[in-house]
Each structure stands twice: as structure tokens, then as C-alpha cells.
Amino acid sequence: MQPSSCLLVTPRAPRSARSLRYRDEKTFEPKFTYSGEKGPDHWHELGNGENSLCASGTHQSPIDLHAASAQHGSPTALTLQLHPYPNGTTMHNLGTTIEIPAHGTMREGNRTYHLVQFHFHTPSEHHLYGEYFPVEVHFVFQNPVDASRRALGFFVELCASQGCGEPLLESIFGVVGTVARPGMEASTGPLDFCRLVEHFKSNKIYRYSGSLTTPPCSEPIEWILSAAPVAIDAENFLLAKKVLGFNARPVQN
Numbered sequence: 001m002q003p004s005s006c007l008l009v010t011p012r013a014p015r016s017a018r019s020l021r022y023r024d025e026k027t028f029e030p031k032f033t034y035s036g037e038k039g040p041d042h043w044h045e046l047g048n049g050e051n052s053l054c055a056s057g058t059h060q061s062p063i064d065l066h067a068a069s070a071q072h073g074s075p076t077a078l079t080l081q082l083h084p085y086p087n088g089t090t091m092h093n094l095g096t097t098i099e100i101p102a103h104g105t106m107r108e109g110n111r112t113y114h115l116v117q118f119h120f121h122t123p124s125e126h127h128l129y130g131e132y133f134p135v136e137v138h139f140v141f142q143n144p145v146d147a148s149r150r151a152l153g154f155f156v157e158l159c160a161s162q163g164c165g166e167p168l169l170e171s172i173f174g175v176v177g178t179v180a181r182p183g184m185e186a187s188t189g190p191l192d193f194c195r196l197v198e199h200f201k202s203n204k205i206y207r208y209s210g211s212l213t214t215p216p217c218s219e220p221i222e223w224i225l226s227a228a229p230v231a232i233d234a235e236n237f238l239l240a241k242k243v244l245g246f247n248a249r250p251v252q253n
């Protein structure tokens with residue numbers, strides 16, 4: 001059961017990384033990039049046609065969210081459960097993002113979607129009435145029956161004092177330097193999603209039908225975005241920005 005409040009959560013300082021493994025770091029090459037010959041303008045040319053939707057898709061993401069481009073409403077029909085990792089879990093530097101495989105579910109009516117992974121973009125990919133944010137977090141879910149996918153996004157805004165941020169993000173970004181280069185893997189700090197789930201439940205959402213924002217740009221992906229940003233302190237944002245670089249696809253609407 002989902003805890004009814006976050007009172008039992010004690011934010012803890014991230015521990016230093018326990019393990020550090022190298023995939024083949026020297027030869028690791030990202031499948032695509034955010035500039036140059038493998039950048040967004042060329043994604044559809046990469047591979048053997050499997051990325052063609054990046055150019056020919058009709059419902060591509062990200063978009064600028066506003067009253068005419070997405071539904072604005074309440075999240076009450078959605079039940080979000082994200083499983084904690086008190087001892088941390090593994091984060092991967094894919095060269096295109098930092099990705100963390102994780103467990104959880106999103107339920108709506110009789111449909112259940114299972115969390116596959118979550119990852120980060122700097123700056124945000126979606127815009128909100130023309131505004132962008134320093135970071136966007138994406139949780140990617142899949143329905144085990146029909147393989148349809150949903151993505152849940154959170155905008156992240158800076159806050160002023162050290163430790164003022166969302167504990168989950170601080171626990172990841174505080175040690176993100178341990179996966180500084182593509183191909184590296186290391187442990188996060190303890191992950192507790194309680195406050196993030198509370199944030200989701202207590203704010204309006206935007207919904208629209210779009211795509212993956214990375215090759216193969218698959219459609220449809222049902223997007224759900226929390227309308228209110230969560231926070232990260234400036235110090236940890238700078239650590240994350242240094243590792244993530246620029247990894248946002250331009251808006252498509």
C-alpha cells in the first residue's frame with residue numbers, strides 16, 4: 001500500500017557510490033546525440049529506417065504545453081506507486097541521459113502500467129506556456145498486456161538554499177559525478193519517492209498523446225506531466241548539468 005503521508009521519511013545525505021563499473025568506457029558511443037551529424041535533425045537517418053517517425057511522425061514530443069495543446073486536469077483518476085530503494089540502486093550514464101531502472105506502477109481504472117526506468121533532461125524538453133525549466137524528469141511505464149506506453153514528466157526548478165530540493169533528486173544528483181562519462185554505472189543514494197508521489201497527487205496535470213522524445217520517436221506515447229515543478233538546489237543542479245550536458249529535443253508543435 002502507498003503510505004498516506006511522508007512523515008516517516010527522513011531525508012538522508014547521499015552515500016558515496018558503493019560500486020563503480022565500466023561498460024567499455026573507451027569505446028562507448030551513444031546511439032544518437034543532441035547536436036551535429038547524429039543530432040535531432042538527423043535522427044530519422046540513423047539506423048535502417050527504424051527511426052523514420054522522428055521526421056514523419058504526426059504527434060511528436062516534446063511540445064509547448066498550453067490550453068490548446070494538452071488537457072489540463074486533476075490526477076485523481078491515476079494511482080501512482082513508486083517503490084523505494086533504501087540502499088540506492090544503479091544509475092547508468094548512457095551518453096544521452098542518466099537512466100535508472102526502477103519498479104512501480106501507474107493505475108487508471110482497470111489498466112496498470114509498470115515502471116521501466118526514469119531519466120533526466122537538461123534543460124526541460126517540454127515547455128509550459130513558452131517557459132522552459134532547468135531539468136525535466138521522465139518516468140517511462142509500459143502496459144504488460146498490450147505493450148502501450150505512458151510517460152510521466154516532472155519539471156524541476158531551482159531553489160535557493162543548500163538541501164532545499166526534492167530529496168529524491170538530491171540523492172541522485174549529489175553523487176551523479178560518479179557516472180561522469182558515458183558507459184559508467186554507479187550507485188545512487190537512498191531513493192524514496194514518497195514526496196514526489198505526494199507532489200503528483202496534489203497538483204494539476206497536463207495530458208496529451210505524443211511520442212518518445214528520443215529515437216525511434218515511437219507513437220503513440222501517452223504523456224502525463226505534473227503542472228507544478230519540483231525543486232533542486234543550485235549546487236546539485238550544477239553537478240547534474242555537467243554530466244548531462246544538453247540533452248533536450250526541440251519542441252515539435
Ligand SMILES: [Zn+2]
Nearest residue numbers: 119121138213
Ligand atoms: Zn526523456
